[in-house]
Amino acid sequence: MAAPPPIRNQIRRLRFDHGEMTQQALADAIGMTRQTIVAIEQGKYSPSLEAAFRISRVFGVGVEDVFGWEG
């Protein structure tokens, strides 16, 4: 199995900080499925740059406040 991408994210914390936003609500806001949000949160899938920007816009923060490079 391929190693997970070395990208960490703060989506779970940001959802909590935004009124405990559900994964489904975030998925609906950016036009993705809930399963994709789960995969991103668990670090199993690295979203495209466009999706990363969409996610950061939902939380009103910069991309680097959501995603970071590990290593």
Add this chain to the structure above:
Amino acid sequence: MPFREKSAWISLLATTGVWGTYFWIISQGLLERGSLAGLPANTVGLFIGGVVAIVIIQIILAIAVAVVSGRQADTPMDERERLIDLKAARAGFYALNGAAFCVSGLWLAGASPLVMANGILLAMVVGEVVHSGGKIVGYRRGA
């Protein structure tokens, strides 16, 4: 389980079930004859039955899964699902190519055109099984 993973399971199980049964019956006929020069007389009828069966099974199960999945069934594919589908399609393509190459060996063994046609059908089934299986693996792994 995501709607599209369920769809992949339907495709995998219907394909292996229907065409597995078909090729098992065909292989029994070949073993009885002990030659690749011909197939049982009911081969064409079996093939048509297989096509009808797989279409009916897939339609019924797809409708059932869509009803159970609710609005998930109406949601367009997102980028991760497209990536999973592309990876699975690539794996299926290579499997189809490999199986088709193996089938060409039947010609050297003196296979009849009908046996060759069934070999090509088997290669397509292998490709579809790998495609559906690849999607299931992709959904299980996350991408």
